[in-house]
Amino acid sequence: MARILVVDDDPLVGKALSRLLRREGFEVAIASDAAQALVMLDGFTPDLVLSDHRMPGMTGAELLALVRRRHPGVLRLLISGDAERAPSVAGDPDLEFVAKPWDGPALVARLRGMLSPYDAFGEREVTL
Amino acid sequence: MSPKPASRIEAASGQAWAGCLGRAAGSNSVSWLHLGFAAIDGLILLQVGLERRLEAAAILTAVFLATPLSNELINRSLASIGIEIAEAVRVAWNLGDALLVGHLTGWGMGAGAYLLLLIVGSGVLLTPSSLWRGAVLWGGTLVVAALDGGTPIRWLPLGAGTAAAFFLIRDQSKVIAQMLDEAVAGRGEIERARRELGAIHDAAVRQEKLAALGMLAAGIAHEINNPMSFVGSNVSLLHRELKALPTLPEPLREWVDEILPETLDGIRRVNSIVADLRRFARNDRAEMEPFDLNEEVEAALRIARLQVKGSCALVRDLGPVPQLLGRPRQISQMLLNLIVNAAHALHGRDRGIVTVITRRAGDEVLVAVRDNGVGMDESTRARLFEPFFTTKPVGEGTGLGLAVVHGVVADHGGRIEVESAPGAGSCFTVRLPCQPTHVPAPESRPTGTWRLDAIQIRAAGA
Numbered sequence: 001m002a003r004i005l006v007v008d009d010d011p012l013v014g015k016a017l018s019r020l021l022r023r024e025g026f027e028v029a030i031a032s033d034a035a036q037a038l039v040m041l042d043g044f045t046p047d048l049v050l051s052d053h054r055m056p057g058m059t060g061a062e063l064l065a066l067v068r069r070r071h072p073g074v075l076r077l078l079i080s081g082d083a084e085r086a087p088s089v090a091g092d093p094d095l096e097f098v099a100k101p102w103d104g105p106a107l108v109a110r111l112r113g114m115l116s117p118y119d120a121f122g123e124r125e126v127t128l
Numbered sequence: 129m130s131p132k133p134a135s136r137i138e139a140a141s142g143q144a145w146a147g148c149l150g151r152a153a154g155s156n157s158v159s160w161l162h163l164g165f166a167a168i169d170g171l172i173l174l175q176v177g178l179e180r181r182l183e184a185a186a187i188l189t190a191v192f193l194a195t196p197l198s199n200e201l202i203n204r205s206l207a208s209i210g211i212e213i214a215e216a217v218r219v220a221w222n223l224g225d226a227l228l229v230g231h232l233t234g235w236g237m238g239a240g241a242y243l244l245l246l247i248v249g250s251g252v253l254l255t256p257s258s259l260w261r262g263a264v265l266w267g268g269t270l271v272v273a274a275l276d277g278g279t280p281i282r283w284l285p286l287g288a289g290t291a292a293a294f295f296l297i298r299d300q301s302k303v304i305a306q307m308l309d310e311a312v313a314g315r316g317e318i319e320r321a322r323r324e325l326g327a328i329h330d331a332a333v334r335q336e337k338l339a340a341l342g343m344l345a346a347g348i349a350h351e352i353n354n355p356m357s358f359v360g361s362n363v364s365l366l367h368r369e370l371k372a373l374p375t376l377p378e379p380l381r382e383w384v385d386e387i388l389p390e391t392l393d394g395i396r397r398v399n400s401i402v403a404d405l406r407r408f409a410r411n412d413r414a415e416m417e418p419f420d421l422n423e424e425v426e427a428a429l430r431i432a433r434l435q436v437k438g439s440c441a442l443v444r445d446l447g448p449v450p451q452l453l454g455r456p457r458q459i460s461q462m463l464l465n466l467i468v469n470a471a472h473a474l475h476g477r478d479r480g481i482v483t484v485i486t487r488r489a490g491d492e493v494l495v496a497v498r499d500n501g502v503g504m505d506e507s508t509r510a511r512l513f514e515p516f517f518t519t520k521p522v523g524e525g526t527g528l529g530l531a532v533v534h535g536v537v538a539d540h541g542g543r544i545e546v547e548s549a550p551g552a553g554s555c556f557t558v559r560l561p562c563q564p565t566h567v568p569a570p571e572s573r574p575t576g577t578w579r580l581d582a583i584q585i586r587a588a589g590a
Contacts (some may be wrong), residue, residue, distance in 0.1 A: 005232070016358030020365055054350070080527030082406070101357035101399055104364055 002115045005028045005046035007037040007063065008079075013100075017041075017050065017079075024108050028076040034058035034066075041071055047115060053080035053087065065092040075114050148394040156407040330510070341515050341531075352402050360395045363388060404528040405515065419555040421560070422446045423495055425484050428463035440480035440499075447487045450562055454540045462536040465529040466497040468555050472520065473501030473554060490536035491562050498555040512546060533558075 004026045008014040011032065018028040029044045031037035033055055041049070050068055053060035064076040081100035096114070098107060367388040370380060429442055436442070467482055474480030485496040504512070511517045513534040518527030533556075537544045540560050548554035 010354050010358075012356055012358045018359040022579055023365065023369075081357060082350040100353045101360045101395075104361055104368075 001025055001027050002048065002111075003044065003046045004028070004111070005029050005031060005037060005040055005044055005049045007031045007034065007049065007050065007051035007055070007060065009033055013052065015118075020104050020108070021111070026111070034060075034063040037063060038066070038070075041067065041074070046074060048075040048077065048111065050077045050079060050111070053078055054082060060088075061087050061092070061095060064095055068092060077111070077114065164200050226487060245351075281519055345515055345531075349402045349406040353399070356395060356398055356402065360392070360399070363391055363395060367392065378589045401526055401528065404526065404532050413575075416453045416455060418451045419459065421449050421452055421459070421486055421495060424456055424460040425463055425486060425495065429465055429484065431460075431464055432467040432471065435468055440471050440474045440482055442467070443481055443483045445483060445485045447485075449486050449488050449493045452493060452560055452562065454560070455536075458536045458539065462533045462558070463495065463497070465533050466558075469529055470497050470499035470501065470554065470556075473499050473503075475502055477501070488562075489559070492559045493562055494557055494559045496555055496557040498553065500553040503550045503552045503554055504546075509546060 004021055006014050006017045006021070006028055008017065008030070009032055010092055011030075014030040014032065018030055021028045029046070031038055031040050034051075034057055037051065037123075040046075049064060051060035051063055060078050060080065064078060067074055070118065075094060078095055079100055079102065080095045080097070098110060367384065370376065370384045370388070376384060425444060425446060429444060432442060463484070467484065470482040471480070474482070479500075481500055483496075483498045485494075485498065486498075487494050508519060513530050514527075515531040516527040517531075520527075534544065537558055537560075542558055542560040545557045545559070546554065547557070
């Protein structure tokens with residue numbers, strides 16, 4: 001089963017996301033900031049990182065740009081409540097984005113699409 | 129226009145008068161030497177004359193009258209000036225003279241003249257120029273007294289021989305009339321400039337207020353989005369899981385059928401208000417793309433038709449317009465808000481019409497939404513674009529429709545003009561530049577970088 005790392009500085013948001021995703025059969029871990037997430041990337045080895053954008057310290061977009069460099073095989077999705085698309089980060093033009101508040105079934109469908117074996121394989125083939 | 133004639137006339141109350149009277153005794157006749165000095169607002173008038181010598185009197189009169197000191201100036205003067213045809217019997221007088229009624233009685237003037245002065249003093253304080261002219265032609269003596277009512281000074285013998293002076297007066301009065309006209313026109317111009325300046329100031333104040341509200345709105349939107357995201361997620365998860373249970377205890381059935389769907393509807397409403405607030409705060413960073421304004425008008429009209437449900441006629445008058453660069457989804461949202469607002473302004477009256485007009489105007493494209501509805505008063509016009517300002521009953525409007533319109537127009541580097549008056553309908557005209565000046569997408573944090581010229585509001589017919 002796919003493993004998803006949820007990163008959000010608001011614990012209630014993290015818990016709600018993880019609750020939703022666990023019920024859909026994903027294995028979920030929660031990090032409360034970018035630093036913690038970077039540690040958990042090695043321990044938890046997620047297939048996908050779902051990160052909030054505006055957090056104290058490193059922003060979600062910066063974290064996911066780092067993930068792209070360090071863990072090219074890991075999928076990334078940015079989620080934010082104060083924009084309608086991903087903020088542009090230099091050298092990371094294709095960051096996927098979902099708006100808060102999210103629609104449960106739509107978010108799950110999106111994640112499934114990203115994680116489907118074909119896509120996941122294709123992603124790995126391109127980036128490795 | 130000649131430079132500022134107004135100041136000379138309007139400052140006529142700042143003045144000084146003086147005069148003296150001397151007796152010159154010759155071998156077989158007696159002459160009176162007149163010395164007069166008058167200064168009104170920088171104009172100095174000197175007068176010297178000998179009584180009983182008509183020629184000299186006529187020349188001096190001409191000198192006196194040829195100065196820019198006009199009938200009008202004399203009339204308005206607070207110094208007392210009058211023309212006597214006999215001892216204390218006056219046929220013409222000015223404001224100052226009329227004010228001196230009390231002193232004049234002390235001069236032993238005739239009862240008839242006193243009565244005349246009373247009439248003038250009680251009503252028409254300014255003698256009409258024609259009275260002066262008539263008096264000069266008719267004859268008499270110019271009498272000048274200081275305002276403190278000191279000894280009156282008899283200056284200028286007037287009579288039939290001063291006919292020449294009369295013509296001079298007439299000529300002079302034409303000049304004065306022209307000066308007065310120019311002064312009035314100048315004052316009108318100043319008044320107009322003052323009004324325009326006032327309007328610009330008001331618009332700037334409104335802009336500042338809206339910018340502050342925009343920052344507040346963006347901040348609130350972000351802070352509400354976070355909690356609403358998990359509240360909504362949790363409630364909808366609960367609803368789905370309860371619904372999926374094969375059997376439910378009776379009290380929970382109501383939760384599944386009514387309470388949770390209603391709660392979710394409330395959450396959706398909050399979310400849509402927050403989304404509107406964010407649009408008002410210009411926080412949408414979608415890329416600009418080419419779009420056809422007329423197509424967006426058609427799209428907005430299609431949705432508007434469903435919303436107004438035939439309560440009024442929707443008419444379109446679309447002219448040829450060039451392709452624009454912008455965010456078409458925002459544009460159609462803006463148009464929809466304007467159209468639905470216009471439809472609401474009709475309050476279900478018969479023959480309500482909402483007209484949408486597009487035109488090219490120079491290097492701008494304008495789209496106007498006009499209704500023949502109730503119109504707006506000044507106070508409503510002033511607050512129109514503030515978020516949460518609404519004239520609709522509680523629950524019928526969030527007061528965000530026009531705030532969103534404002535945000536979208538500002539985002540596209542455009543302007544919006546409003547013409548409206550109570551009972552005369554309203555017309556919102558949005559002007560978008562054909563070649564958009566680059567409006568930089570705002571940073572993720574809300575800032576107060578609003579365009580100052582985004583709104584012009586004016587009353588209908590102004």
